[in-house]
Amino acid sequence: MGSGKTMIGEALAKKLNKSFADIDKIIEEKENMPITEIFKKEGEAAFRAKEKMEIADYLTGPSAGNAVVSVGGGAFLQEEVRHICMKNATVIFLHISWTAWLERLDMLVETRPVLHGKTISEIQTLYDDRQTVYDQHHYRVTVDGLDPEEASDKIISTLRTKPI
Template sequence: MQNNREVPLREQNIVLIGFMGVGKTTIGSHLARKLYRDFVDIDQEIEQEYNMPTTEIFKTYGEQRFREIEKEHILKLCSNTRLKIISVGGGAFLQEEVKQACLASSIVFFLDLNWNSWKDRLKMLIDTRPNLQSKTLEEIEELFHSRQNIYAVNHSKIDTDQLDAEEVADYIIQTLNLGWELYEPTRGLN
């Protein structure tokens, strides 16, 4: 858990990555509450800016435009902010510039989930995730596996299979505390 930005490790933004539906938004909001930090969900920010759901943004402006806006939002946060918990969209790390900016400026947690657990969530996700629509289950599985390589470089990977969202947030906090103490130890009381 080490990166190269000037901002002290304890103040760096925390970025959550992983495939659609692994829990970035849910876990991110628990994490923000527990750490008394602001939570930023990039998909929600873009939806607010366009005043329409992601599915409509994809239909009206296309995925390419969505990716450009997504990149703008993330790069701005990486260069101008600290102490935020940021949930980025499942496809954000497809853009190398986004990936490099997050890795250089923030602590990046990859939320991992195996395919068998993930596919039980598909029904909850399909209406709001355009990149899952008009695909067979086999095609979604292929997308799931092909996306894993964009998440492979991270500062910490969390296996979320056996944990509920709150437990994952607690696990991330434990990991952070270990890393912070290791790289930026607090002084003893005397």
């Protein structure tokens, strides 16, 4: 959450000559409302079910392998989603340190329902708890201080030098 998945993913897709899919944006377009509204009207469980369905469809359907896909930070907390991703895609964890992430917090809170009404201490606990789940990946790329172009170059370099 807040690591720059969308901007970095778009830059990476362009460099790899692939399409780009942001699962959150796909859901927003299908539901004709922002994620925050889906959370308010239908609840987190309903959103997570939609998210899981879109990820499974995207990673196992006809587009599989031809796109860079941005999966929301909360999606990967679902064991079934992790399994689908690890089996059907190359999972790149965009790591951002707590210090760098904290600098983005003001802009993140508004668009991340999971952060609404939380104290800094609660938010740090959320960040820390997610790190152990995010350890399940094929590649880890630290993006602190990198713009999307630099981050996408670092990903490409990582993919070339450390094949799965």
